[in-house]
Amino acid sequence: MANMSPKKNEMPQQDPHIRCKNFDEVALGYSAEQAIDEAKRCLNCKTRPCVAGCPVAVKIPEFIACVAEGDFEGAYKIITDTNSLPAVCGRVCPQESQCESKCVRGIKGEPVGIGRLERFVADYHMKNKTEHTARPESNGHKVAIVGAGPSGLSCAGFLAAKGYDVTVFEALHVAGGVLSYGIPEFRLPGEVVKSEIDELRALGVEIRTNIIIGKTIMIDELFEEGYEAVFIGSGAGLPKFMKIPGENLNNVYSANEFLTRINLMGAYRDDSKTPIFHAKHAVVVGGGNVAMDAARSARRTGAEVTLVYRRTENELPARKEEVEHAMEEGVKFEFLTSPIEIHGDGKVEYITCDRMRLSDPDESGRRRPVVIENSEFDIACDCVIMAIGTSPNPLIASATDGLDTQSWGGIVADDVGKTSRDMVWAGGDAVTGAATVILAMGAGKTAAEEIDRAIMGKNQ
């Protein structure tokens, strides 16, 4: 019998007053009973609109049908058929604008909790698996992947499943890319990322850390070493600054640096060897998911946090859930506010901001923030975190002849990831600029299919 409740099973969560003082995961996950109950809300529509909303086309009704029957391992197999990182996606995908936005149940009530079910299935597998997926037989073809982030890992997973010998080159000392250095523990525990990557290793994916492609090894050398194709998924890691006075004062961080210290290096732990400034009052500039992550992380290190954003709450690019969580945890929001100068004697003492208003919609329908004259005001603070975006790292492109880039740094690639260089594909943030984990994974998967086709075509 279908469960006709208009509401999703609620996600058990840590209490905001407790969780704002720890880095443990906020959402605790469904129990088996809750998962089965939620799965029964799926109507198993023949048109499968949800699948069309998924960048990696997870067979959603099929896996949910398995969950409804209590066959969680069966559900896992269906998901991993098209998604290499289900425990990650179940946690950080913006389901509300993807699969769940298309769910028929969402017309009169809440959509099926697809993300929550995906997370449940992946976590169940992690806890109960008895053996790793078997490594497929090698087809003898080598592919190199640059960057062990979402797009690279997704590409690696698909190629490995087809029997390719895949080597992923990672610049940092751990794999995961933004999943490891960027997204905080309380949203995506490091253990979850590690476990999903271990699954890929079991498939035969080799990950070589501490190798900076473009510095340690060049793309051309990879071909000389016998790799037949290269996928570049080097992400968008270069932090942007506002170019306002005072930005180089001590205790002004890029969100990248702040989050990397906390996530990758564990600086929030007392025994960490990596320092972080424990602010009394931090101001976070920006309104995206990274700004929310930075604000909530700063809060957890003991700071009062004010987030300033130049538009209104309605325009915040961050996921609604993240904004709500930040608010629940006591992050203060100053909307229609834009910094103009950071002041201090050597280190941050206060930040001066303009008040903004939104203009009338222009031709594109967009309302631009406009400065209100003489509206300057100060916010006292001892730390500023700039979370206004990142751009692709120019390192690889500048070291690789014939690899074309856009004026803003993105690698030029077509719909399937093909670049200006023969047998070189690219995808994810390195091509699009900063976007989401799942779009990067989709690009990695698409490129994997193309790489397979190209190599098989050559060898016929």
Next chain:
Amino acid sequence: MYKILKKEFLNPTVVRMEVSAPEVARRADAGQFIILRATEDGERIPLTVADYDREKGSVTIIFQVVGGTTEILRHMEEGDCLADFAGPLGRKTETEGLKSVAVVGGGVGSAIAYPVAKKLHESGAYVDAIVGFRTRDLVILEDEFRAASSELHVMTDDGTYGERGLVTEVLENLILAGRKYDEVIAIGPLPMMKFVSLLTKKYNIKTVVSMNPIMIDGTGMCGGCRLTVGGETKFACVDGPEFDGHLVDFDEAIRRSAMYRDFEAHAREEACNLFKKEVE
């Protein structure tokens, strides 16, 4: 893992370590740096490449014990392995076309100035090497510098060895005596590089300095290493680490380098205590 092939103390707090890292050695060059983690739970620290041996697949680093990581490193022995060793990072020293150069090294920075002097000397350039230390016990690489220069001046602040005085004094004397330099390359503590740059600006001699600010990833990702150079923000890791000394905002760099000073001192103390405990 990256094995320590050789370790020696150049003075009581400066250690030279040759590390097996074939991939880094392959492309490493003077002026570039590496990022290492001593142990699995360690922090990432940047250190400039002091030497490399492509055939042997090794890279040599020289460091002064200042914080927790360098304290741990100092206690590691030949045969031990470093957890991580990544590079080469940053741009290499531009030495092409230089015919007459003054290479100025200060303290442990001399260790980084040495491969630059060597490279220039080998290319046939005239090299005045000026290296300064606080006191006699801290003098390092004297023989190496002598072999890699046309003329060597060893300076100590207290006059206990070599000539008494600052590197800037002898550099100015040489300039006044009529030496014509295509370039001055200064590598050492920030105040030393600042005063060398101020001096050479007066005489309009191009000056290159090597910056070693706080950084995490070394690939342009964190922005922690940013400096103001000629009024623009630059990232030392990808735009440098070498910059035009006449354009660097040294006062800002000095301030930023002190950001975690308390933490560093504390971390070193903790590491010291740890080792004392193990010895007992």
